[in-house]
Amino acid sequence: GAGVSQSPSNKVTEKGKDVELRCDPISGHTALYWYRQSLGQGLEFLIYFQGNSAPDKSGLPSDRFSAERTGGSVSTLTIQRTQQEDSAVYLCASSFTGTGNTGELFFGEGSRLTVL
Amino acid sequence: AQSVTQPDIHITVSEGASLELRCNYSYGATPYLFWYVQSPGQGLQLLLKYFSGDTLVQGIKGFEAEFKRSQSSFNLRKPSVHWSDAAEYFCAARNAGNNRKLIWGLGTSLAVNP
Numbered sequence: 001g002a003g004v005s006q007s008p009s010n011k012v013t014e015k016g017k018d019v020e021l022r023c024d025p026i027s028g029h030t031a032l033y034w035y036r037q038s039l040g041q042g043l044e045f046l047i048y049f050q051g052n053s054a055p056d057k058s059g060l061p062s063d064r065f066s067a068e069r070t071g072g073s074v075s076t077l078t079i080q081r082t083q084q085e086d087s088a089v090y091l092c093a094s095s096f097t098g099t100g101n102t103g104e105l106f107f108g109e110g111s112r113l114t115v116l
Numbered sequence: 117a118q119s120v121t122q123p124d125i126h127i128t129v130s131e132g133a134s135l136e137l138r139c140n141y142s143y144g145a146t147p148y149l150f151w152y153v154q155s156p157g158q159g160l161q162l163l164l165k166y167f168s169g170d171t172l173v174q175g176i177k178g179f180e181a182e183f184k185r186s187q188s189s190f191n192l193r194k195p196s197v198h199w200s201d202a203a204e205y206f207c208a209a210r211n212a213g214n215n216r217k218l219i220w221g222l223g224t225s226l227a228v229n230p
Contacts, residue, residue, distance in 0.1 A: 004159070031216060041222065042206065042220050042221060042222035042223050043160075043206065043220045045217065045218070045220075048216070048217060050216070056217065091159060091160070093159075093160075095216070097216070103148055103150070103165060103167070103210075103216070104150075104162045104165065105152075105160070105162070105218070107159030107160040107161070108159050109157070109158055109159045110159060
């Protein structure tokens with residue numbers, strides 16, 4: 001597709017269950033970011049992938065959170081043993097980092113997670 | 117520590133009125149600066165950015181922003197607001213160079229009265 005695609009758009013789960021959120025970035029974008037946006041809050045950085053480099057995981061709030069990026073493209077954010085405080089919108093963004101890049105991040109529409 | 121501050125949590129303006137949204141940054145050196153807009157239920161979209169050069173930058177949808185080094189500010193402006201401008205506005209900054217991690221402000225929610 002032309003833009004960043006995220007799935008599912010909405011996810012309701014029970015406390016203690018694991019969830020997987022998927023992000024399909026724009027083709028050719030080597031950088032991929034995950035952010036969390038809670039109600040009334042700004043964007044909380046979670047993790048950043050850049051090409052084949054080791055990801056910057058400094059924003060992951062606990063070891064229940066993990067992410068991977070397979071083949072330099074699609075990324076999956078996994079939350080294990082979900083808690084109610086994990087309820088938020090999870091945003092994925094990608095950017096082109098080659099010659100002529102503008103630094104712009106292109107965002108998906110997010111995955112809204114509700115933990116009951 | 118590096119930070120981005122948006123002092124106004126919520127602003128309401130009348131349609132047709134002018135708008136200024138404030139953004140202040142704290143960085144060791146002049147960062148790259150961005151304004152993004154998030155319409156309800158949507159992802160974020162880049163309005164404009166400042167890397168260097170002309171301190172007044174033009175963006176999409178009739179927005180502009182002025183970089184003022186002396187005030188560590190990058191305020192967003194629009195001469196005449198339209199009802200469709202109601203949204204959340206985020207200011208962000210990052211270091212020049214290869215570290216692409218953005219620091220985000222908490223956002224300003226804009227409401228537009230008819």
